[in-house]
Amino acid sequence: MKMRSLAATLATGVCVVAMATPAQAQTRAYNIAAGSLKSALDAYGRQSGRQIIYKADDIRGARSAGVRGSLSAEAALAALLRGTGFSYRIDTSGAIAIVAGESEAGSAAADSEDAEIIVTGSRIRGNSVASPVVVRTAEDMRNAGQASVADVIRTIPQNFGGGSNAGVGYGVPESRGTGFGGAATINLRGLGSDATLTLLNGHRVAYGGAQQGIDVSAIPFLALDRIEVVPDGSSALYGSDAVAGVANILLKKRFDGLEASARWGASTDGGNEQQQYGLIGGTSWDSGGVWLAYEFGRTTAIKASQRDLGTGPADELMYQPNQKWHAVAFGAEQQIVPDLSIRLDALYNRRSSNRIIPIVPTMPYNLDERYEIEGLSLASSLDWKVSPGWAVSLSGTYSMNSSDYRSVQTISGVTSVAGSGCYCNEGMSAELAADGPLFTLPSGDIRVAVGGGYRANYWHDQRTIPAASARDIRLTRDTVYAFGEINVPIASPAQDIAGLHSLNLAAALRYEDYTGEYRVTTPKFGLIYAPSADFELKATWGKSFRAPTFYEQLSGNSTILYQASRLGGSAYPADATVLFLAGGNLSLKPERATSWSASFVAHPVALAGARLEVTYYEVDYRDRVVVPILYSSTSLSNPIYGEQVTLSPNAAKLAAALAAGTYTNATTVPYDPAKVVAIIDNRRVNASTQSIRGVDIDARYGFDVGGARKIDLSLYGSYIHSKQVLSALQPEQPLAGYLFNPPHFRVRGGAAYSDRGFTLSSFVNYTGGVSDARTATSLAIDGMTTVDLIARYRFEEGASLLRGLDLSLSLENMFNTKPSAIATTIVYQPPYDSTNYSPVGRFVSFSISKRW
Incomplete structure (x- = not known):
């Protein structure tokens, strides 16, 4: 069956600059200098302690006269926006959306914008989310010296470097990771790339390779708006795979102008030479817009001969592969008639990679593993504002991923093909969804979201060489589903109830029918309680599941x-x-999990710009598919x-x-x-149970130090403890803190100083140590601490030749820290834990971009 249905994005590109409390009637002192509107809004977010949402592309070039004095939050914001051509709208969550237009016109535009603000972790527009949400905007990425989604996910403490990722070497158990095709996948809590649901603009895309992970390595960087990660079970909202959580990669919604970029970098120890070139252009009009982005990149391999990491590996061994890629992204939207619009998004990428594996160096006998990966994702939606507050969306998607592999062996100078084949995946879906208010309580609107749809996945496992093990396996899985979500505000700040600043309850339920196989129903409940404007308590409980992969069901028998x-x-x-x-x-059944979390969130009014979130979580994961x-x-x-x-x-x-x-x-x-x-x-059987628990921390504090100068501090960390039992007769085994599993601790702390267009950032990254229990005597493997330094300058004003120029110099792992050595038994196994530690060493890069 071949459908070419299209799907749509419900999430618009936004920038979140501060998290805090709803509006307060009290006044406070504001001191915001005149300058770019972006800088003024950033300063307002820190000084008011309110959440500001804006699209950086829309406000680029706009200027504000600033504001000084003791004012209410509303009056200060109105003063900042006066004469800029922008106004604001407060949505149902208390966040402030900056929209085009003045006063009443601005309010009308705000109604339109607010209808499209979707936060990952809920299907209700503008809804508060009880689960923790990790957000990295495109601006955050640039200030951190990052140039791809792969760069970003490596710095998120809840993510594990195992699964399907380019740097994973031989000697790692298949269940913990594979380097197939040079892909980069998200693997929250170390539960597997197939247990983290990865979305593009809120929609599923085709699986990559055999392991059912989603490759995020080839998305044009200039097309990115932000990444949102919910490290909490979310199958009640999104269905299968969201056991550890969900990651949503959001592309730009609109873009005006033209921007070109280039980046060059290399490891000072040799290898890992990177080139990356990008271009994006677009235009918008009152009723719509269109943009197109392209990226080309190339990275050279890191060879064992270029690193002194321990004895054992042959010089020809590649720790990381050669890679080359092309990627194209496209977005368009158009209002057909008032209250009815259509949107189209597309992403195409093609990546080639190869890695040399020296099997018997003395002969010599080498394998050259070559991959050609091609992917396409199309999504379209028809969005209708039925009535005030209610919206209906009809969407569809089509996506494919073709992962061709070819192993070329050279034995004593004679070359031949040792293996060849393809893991080919296709996916398509159609969905009808609606959300809006049911009725109004004194505390606000009770809002609901309902919907249903159809999803199909196709898998083709074809192996042509060697002929003795040739196979041609095709499997299809059809799924129909329905979901519902409700959000009930029990109390709101406007009611002024002592000890009950706000209280929200949420519930979601999803039913999925895998026709001819099984049916799964997953609930989730959430609570947000704020005793005062200074802090809140959040809790979630829910069930999630993961359907067995095609590879687990019928491959390599x-x-x-x-x-x-x-x-x-x-x-x-x-x-x-x-x-x-x-x-x-073929008899495998879904893996199932029960998870819960409890969070404490502090955002004191007296300390504007400060936010602390501490989350305790537990996951009881059962019926895991294992060998x-x-x-x-x-x-x-x-x-x-x-x-x-x-x-x-x-x-x-x-x-x-x-x-x-x-x-x-x-x-x-x-x-x-x-x-x-x-x-x-x-x-493979459904036999294993896993128990995972831990603590996440997210702390930020931003403050002004005079004029346009400001300092932003951040600390992100995660502690995990996990264990498993493979079968009823086998003993309990620890996971976290052991080789090829997540370490107990991962922490990233940062400090950034900015003054108008200049930003200087530094980050300290710590990955904890692990134990090597492969022998009778367990060995301690030291952790790894690296320091990054990034300097960036943006020409926001001045001569037209320089205006829009953005320069960045990045020094990652500036002290050239190396991973600790582990014992190896084969010459093609890296002498370090390749799921946790990197062989890159000190990496220097320079980036330049220009916008017109």
């Missing part, structure tokens, strides 16, 4: 004949054999694997085992059913 002695069968005759089953399992036998060499000798062993199998069981997958004889004698003493079933 094999039946291998081994000597019993190779699998721990020392008590059997020398000629005894065993049938060993490995691969997928049950960790060490196949002890399958027959270790009693904990007894559930997977069938002794003295009869003829029917032997026949079923031989039919379960591609047969391979790994012995030196022909198959003899009379000598098969056991069947060992190591195919």
Whole structure:
């Protein structure tokens, strides 16, 4: 079935500059200098302690006369906006949206803008979210010296570097990570890239490769507006995969003008030479707009010979691959008639990469793993404002990802193709959704969102070389779903209730029917209680799930004949054999999780610009899909694997085992059913349970130091403790704090000084140590601390030749800290934990962009 339906984005590009409390009638002293409107709004956000939402592209070039004196928040903002051509609108969450137009016209425009403000973590426009939300705007990224989504996610403490990511090397268990194709995926809490739902403009895109992660590495940087991450179970809102949370990558909604950018960088120890060039152009009019962005990039490999990281690896080994990519993004919107508009978004990317794996360097025998990845995402929506407060959206999406791989081997100078194939994914959806107020309480509107839709995913696993293991597997999964969400304001600041500044309750429910397979219903509840304007308490509870991946269900199925002695069968005759089953399992059912969180949020009125959020979370994850036998060499000798062993199998069981997958004889004698003493079933099963708990911290403080000068401080951190049980007979195993798993602690602290167009930022990044328990004596692997320094200057005024010029110099890991060494047993395994620590070393880059 081939559909080319399109889908839409409900989220507009915004910039959040401060989080605080709803409006207060009290006055305070304001001292905001004249200058750019952006700088004035930033200062207002810090001094008032209110949340300001604006689109940086819209206000670019606008100037404010500033404001000084003791004023109410409303009066100060009105003074800032006077004569700028902009006004403001307060939405239902208390946030302030800056919109085009003066006074009454501005209010009308605000109604239009407010109808499109969607925060990740809710399907209700303008809704408050009880879950913690991590936001990184395009401006944040530039000030941090970042140039891609991959750069950003590496600095979010809740994200784990395992899963499907370019730097993951050989020797890492498949369940913890893979470097397939040079992709970059988001892996919250270390639960797997397939347990974090990644959205583009609020919509699903096709899975990448075999592991069902979403590759975010090839999105034009100039097209980015912001990234929002909700590290909390969210299947009640978004469906499957949102067990650890959801990440939403939001592109620009509108862009006026033309901007070109270039970036060059390299590691001072050698390798990792980066080039990146971008261009975006667009225009807008009263009823719509259109923009187009393009990016080309290239990165060279990091080789073992360029790093002194420990003994063992061959010089030819690539720690990170060569990569080259092209990416194009497009956005358009148009009002058809009043209250009815259409929107289209598109993203296309093509990336090639390769990595050299020296198998036997002395021969030499090398593998060159080559990948060609192509992706396309289309989304369109028809949005109708039915009545004041109510909106209906009909949307559709189509996306595809083709991951072609080719392994070229060179043995003693002779080159041949050792393997070739493709993991090809397609996805499409159609959805009808509506949200608006049901009725009004003294505390505000009770608002709801309802909707339903259809989603289809297609998977093609094709392997053509070698012929002995060729396969052509096609699977389809159809899903229909319905959802509902309600937000009830019990108390609001306007009621002036002592000890009850505000109280909001929220609930969501989603039903999904995987036709012919299973049905899943997931609820979620949220609470936000603010005793005063200075702080609030938030809590969530909900259930989430992850449907088994196509790869887990039916890929690589094999039946291998081994000597019993190779699998721990020392008590059997020398000629005894065993049938060993490995691969997928069509009987797998969804993984399920129950999660809850509790947050304390402080934003004291007396300390404008300060915000602290501390969150405790727990996840009870069960029915996890695992390969049950960790060490196949002890399958027959270790009693904990007894559930997977069938002794003295009869003829029917032997026949079923031989039919379960591609047969391979790994012995030196022909198959003899009379000598098969056991069947060992190591195919994937729903057996594991995991327990995850921890604490996140998000602290920010911004303040003025005179004139246009300001200082912004930030501290983001995460602590995690996790453990798992693979099956009923196996003991509990710790995860967090151990090799190839998330460390217990990750922290990122920063300080930024800015004065008009100049910004100087520094960040300290700490990744905790882990224990290496691969041997009888556990070894401590030290953590890694790096320091970054970024200087940026923007020419906002002056001669037209320089106006719009943006220069940035970045020094990452300025002290050239290196990862601690670990023991290796093969020459193509990196001598460090490649899921947690980076071999990049000191990295210097220079960026330049110009806007017209």
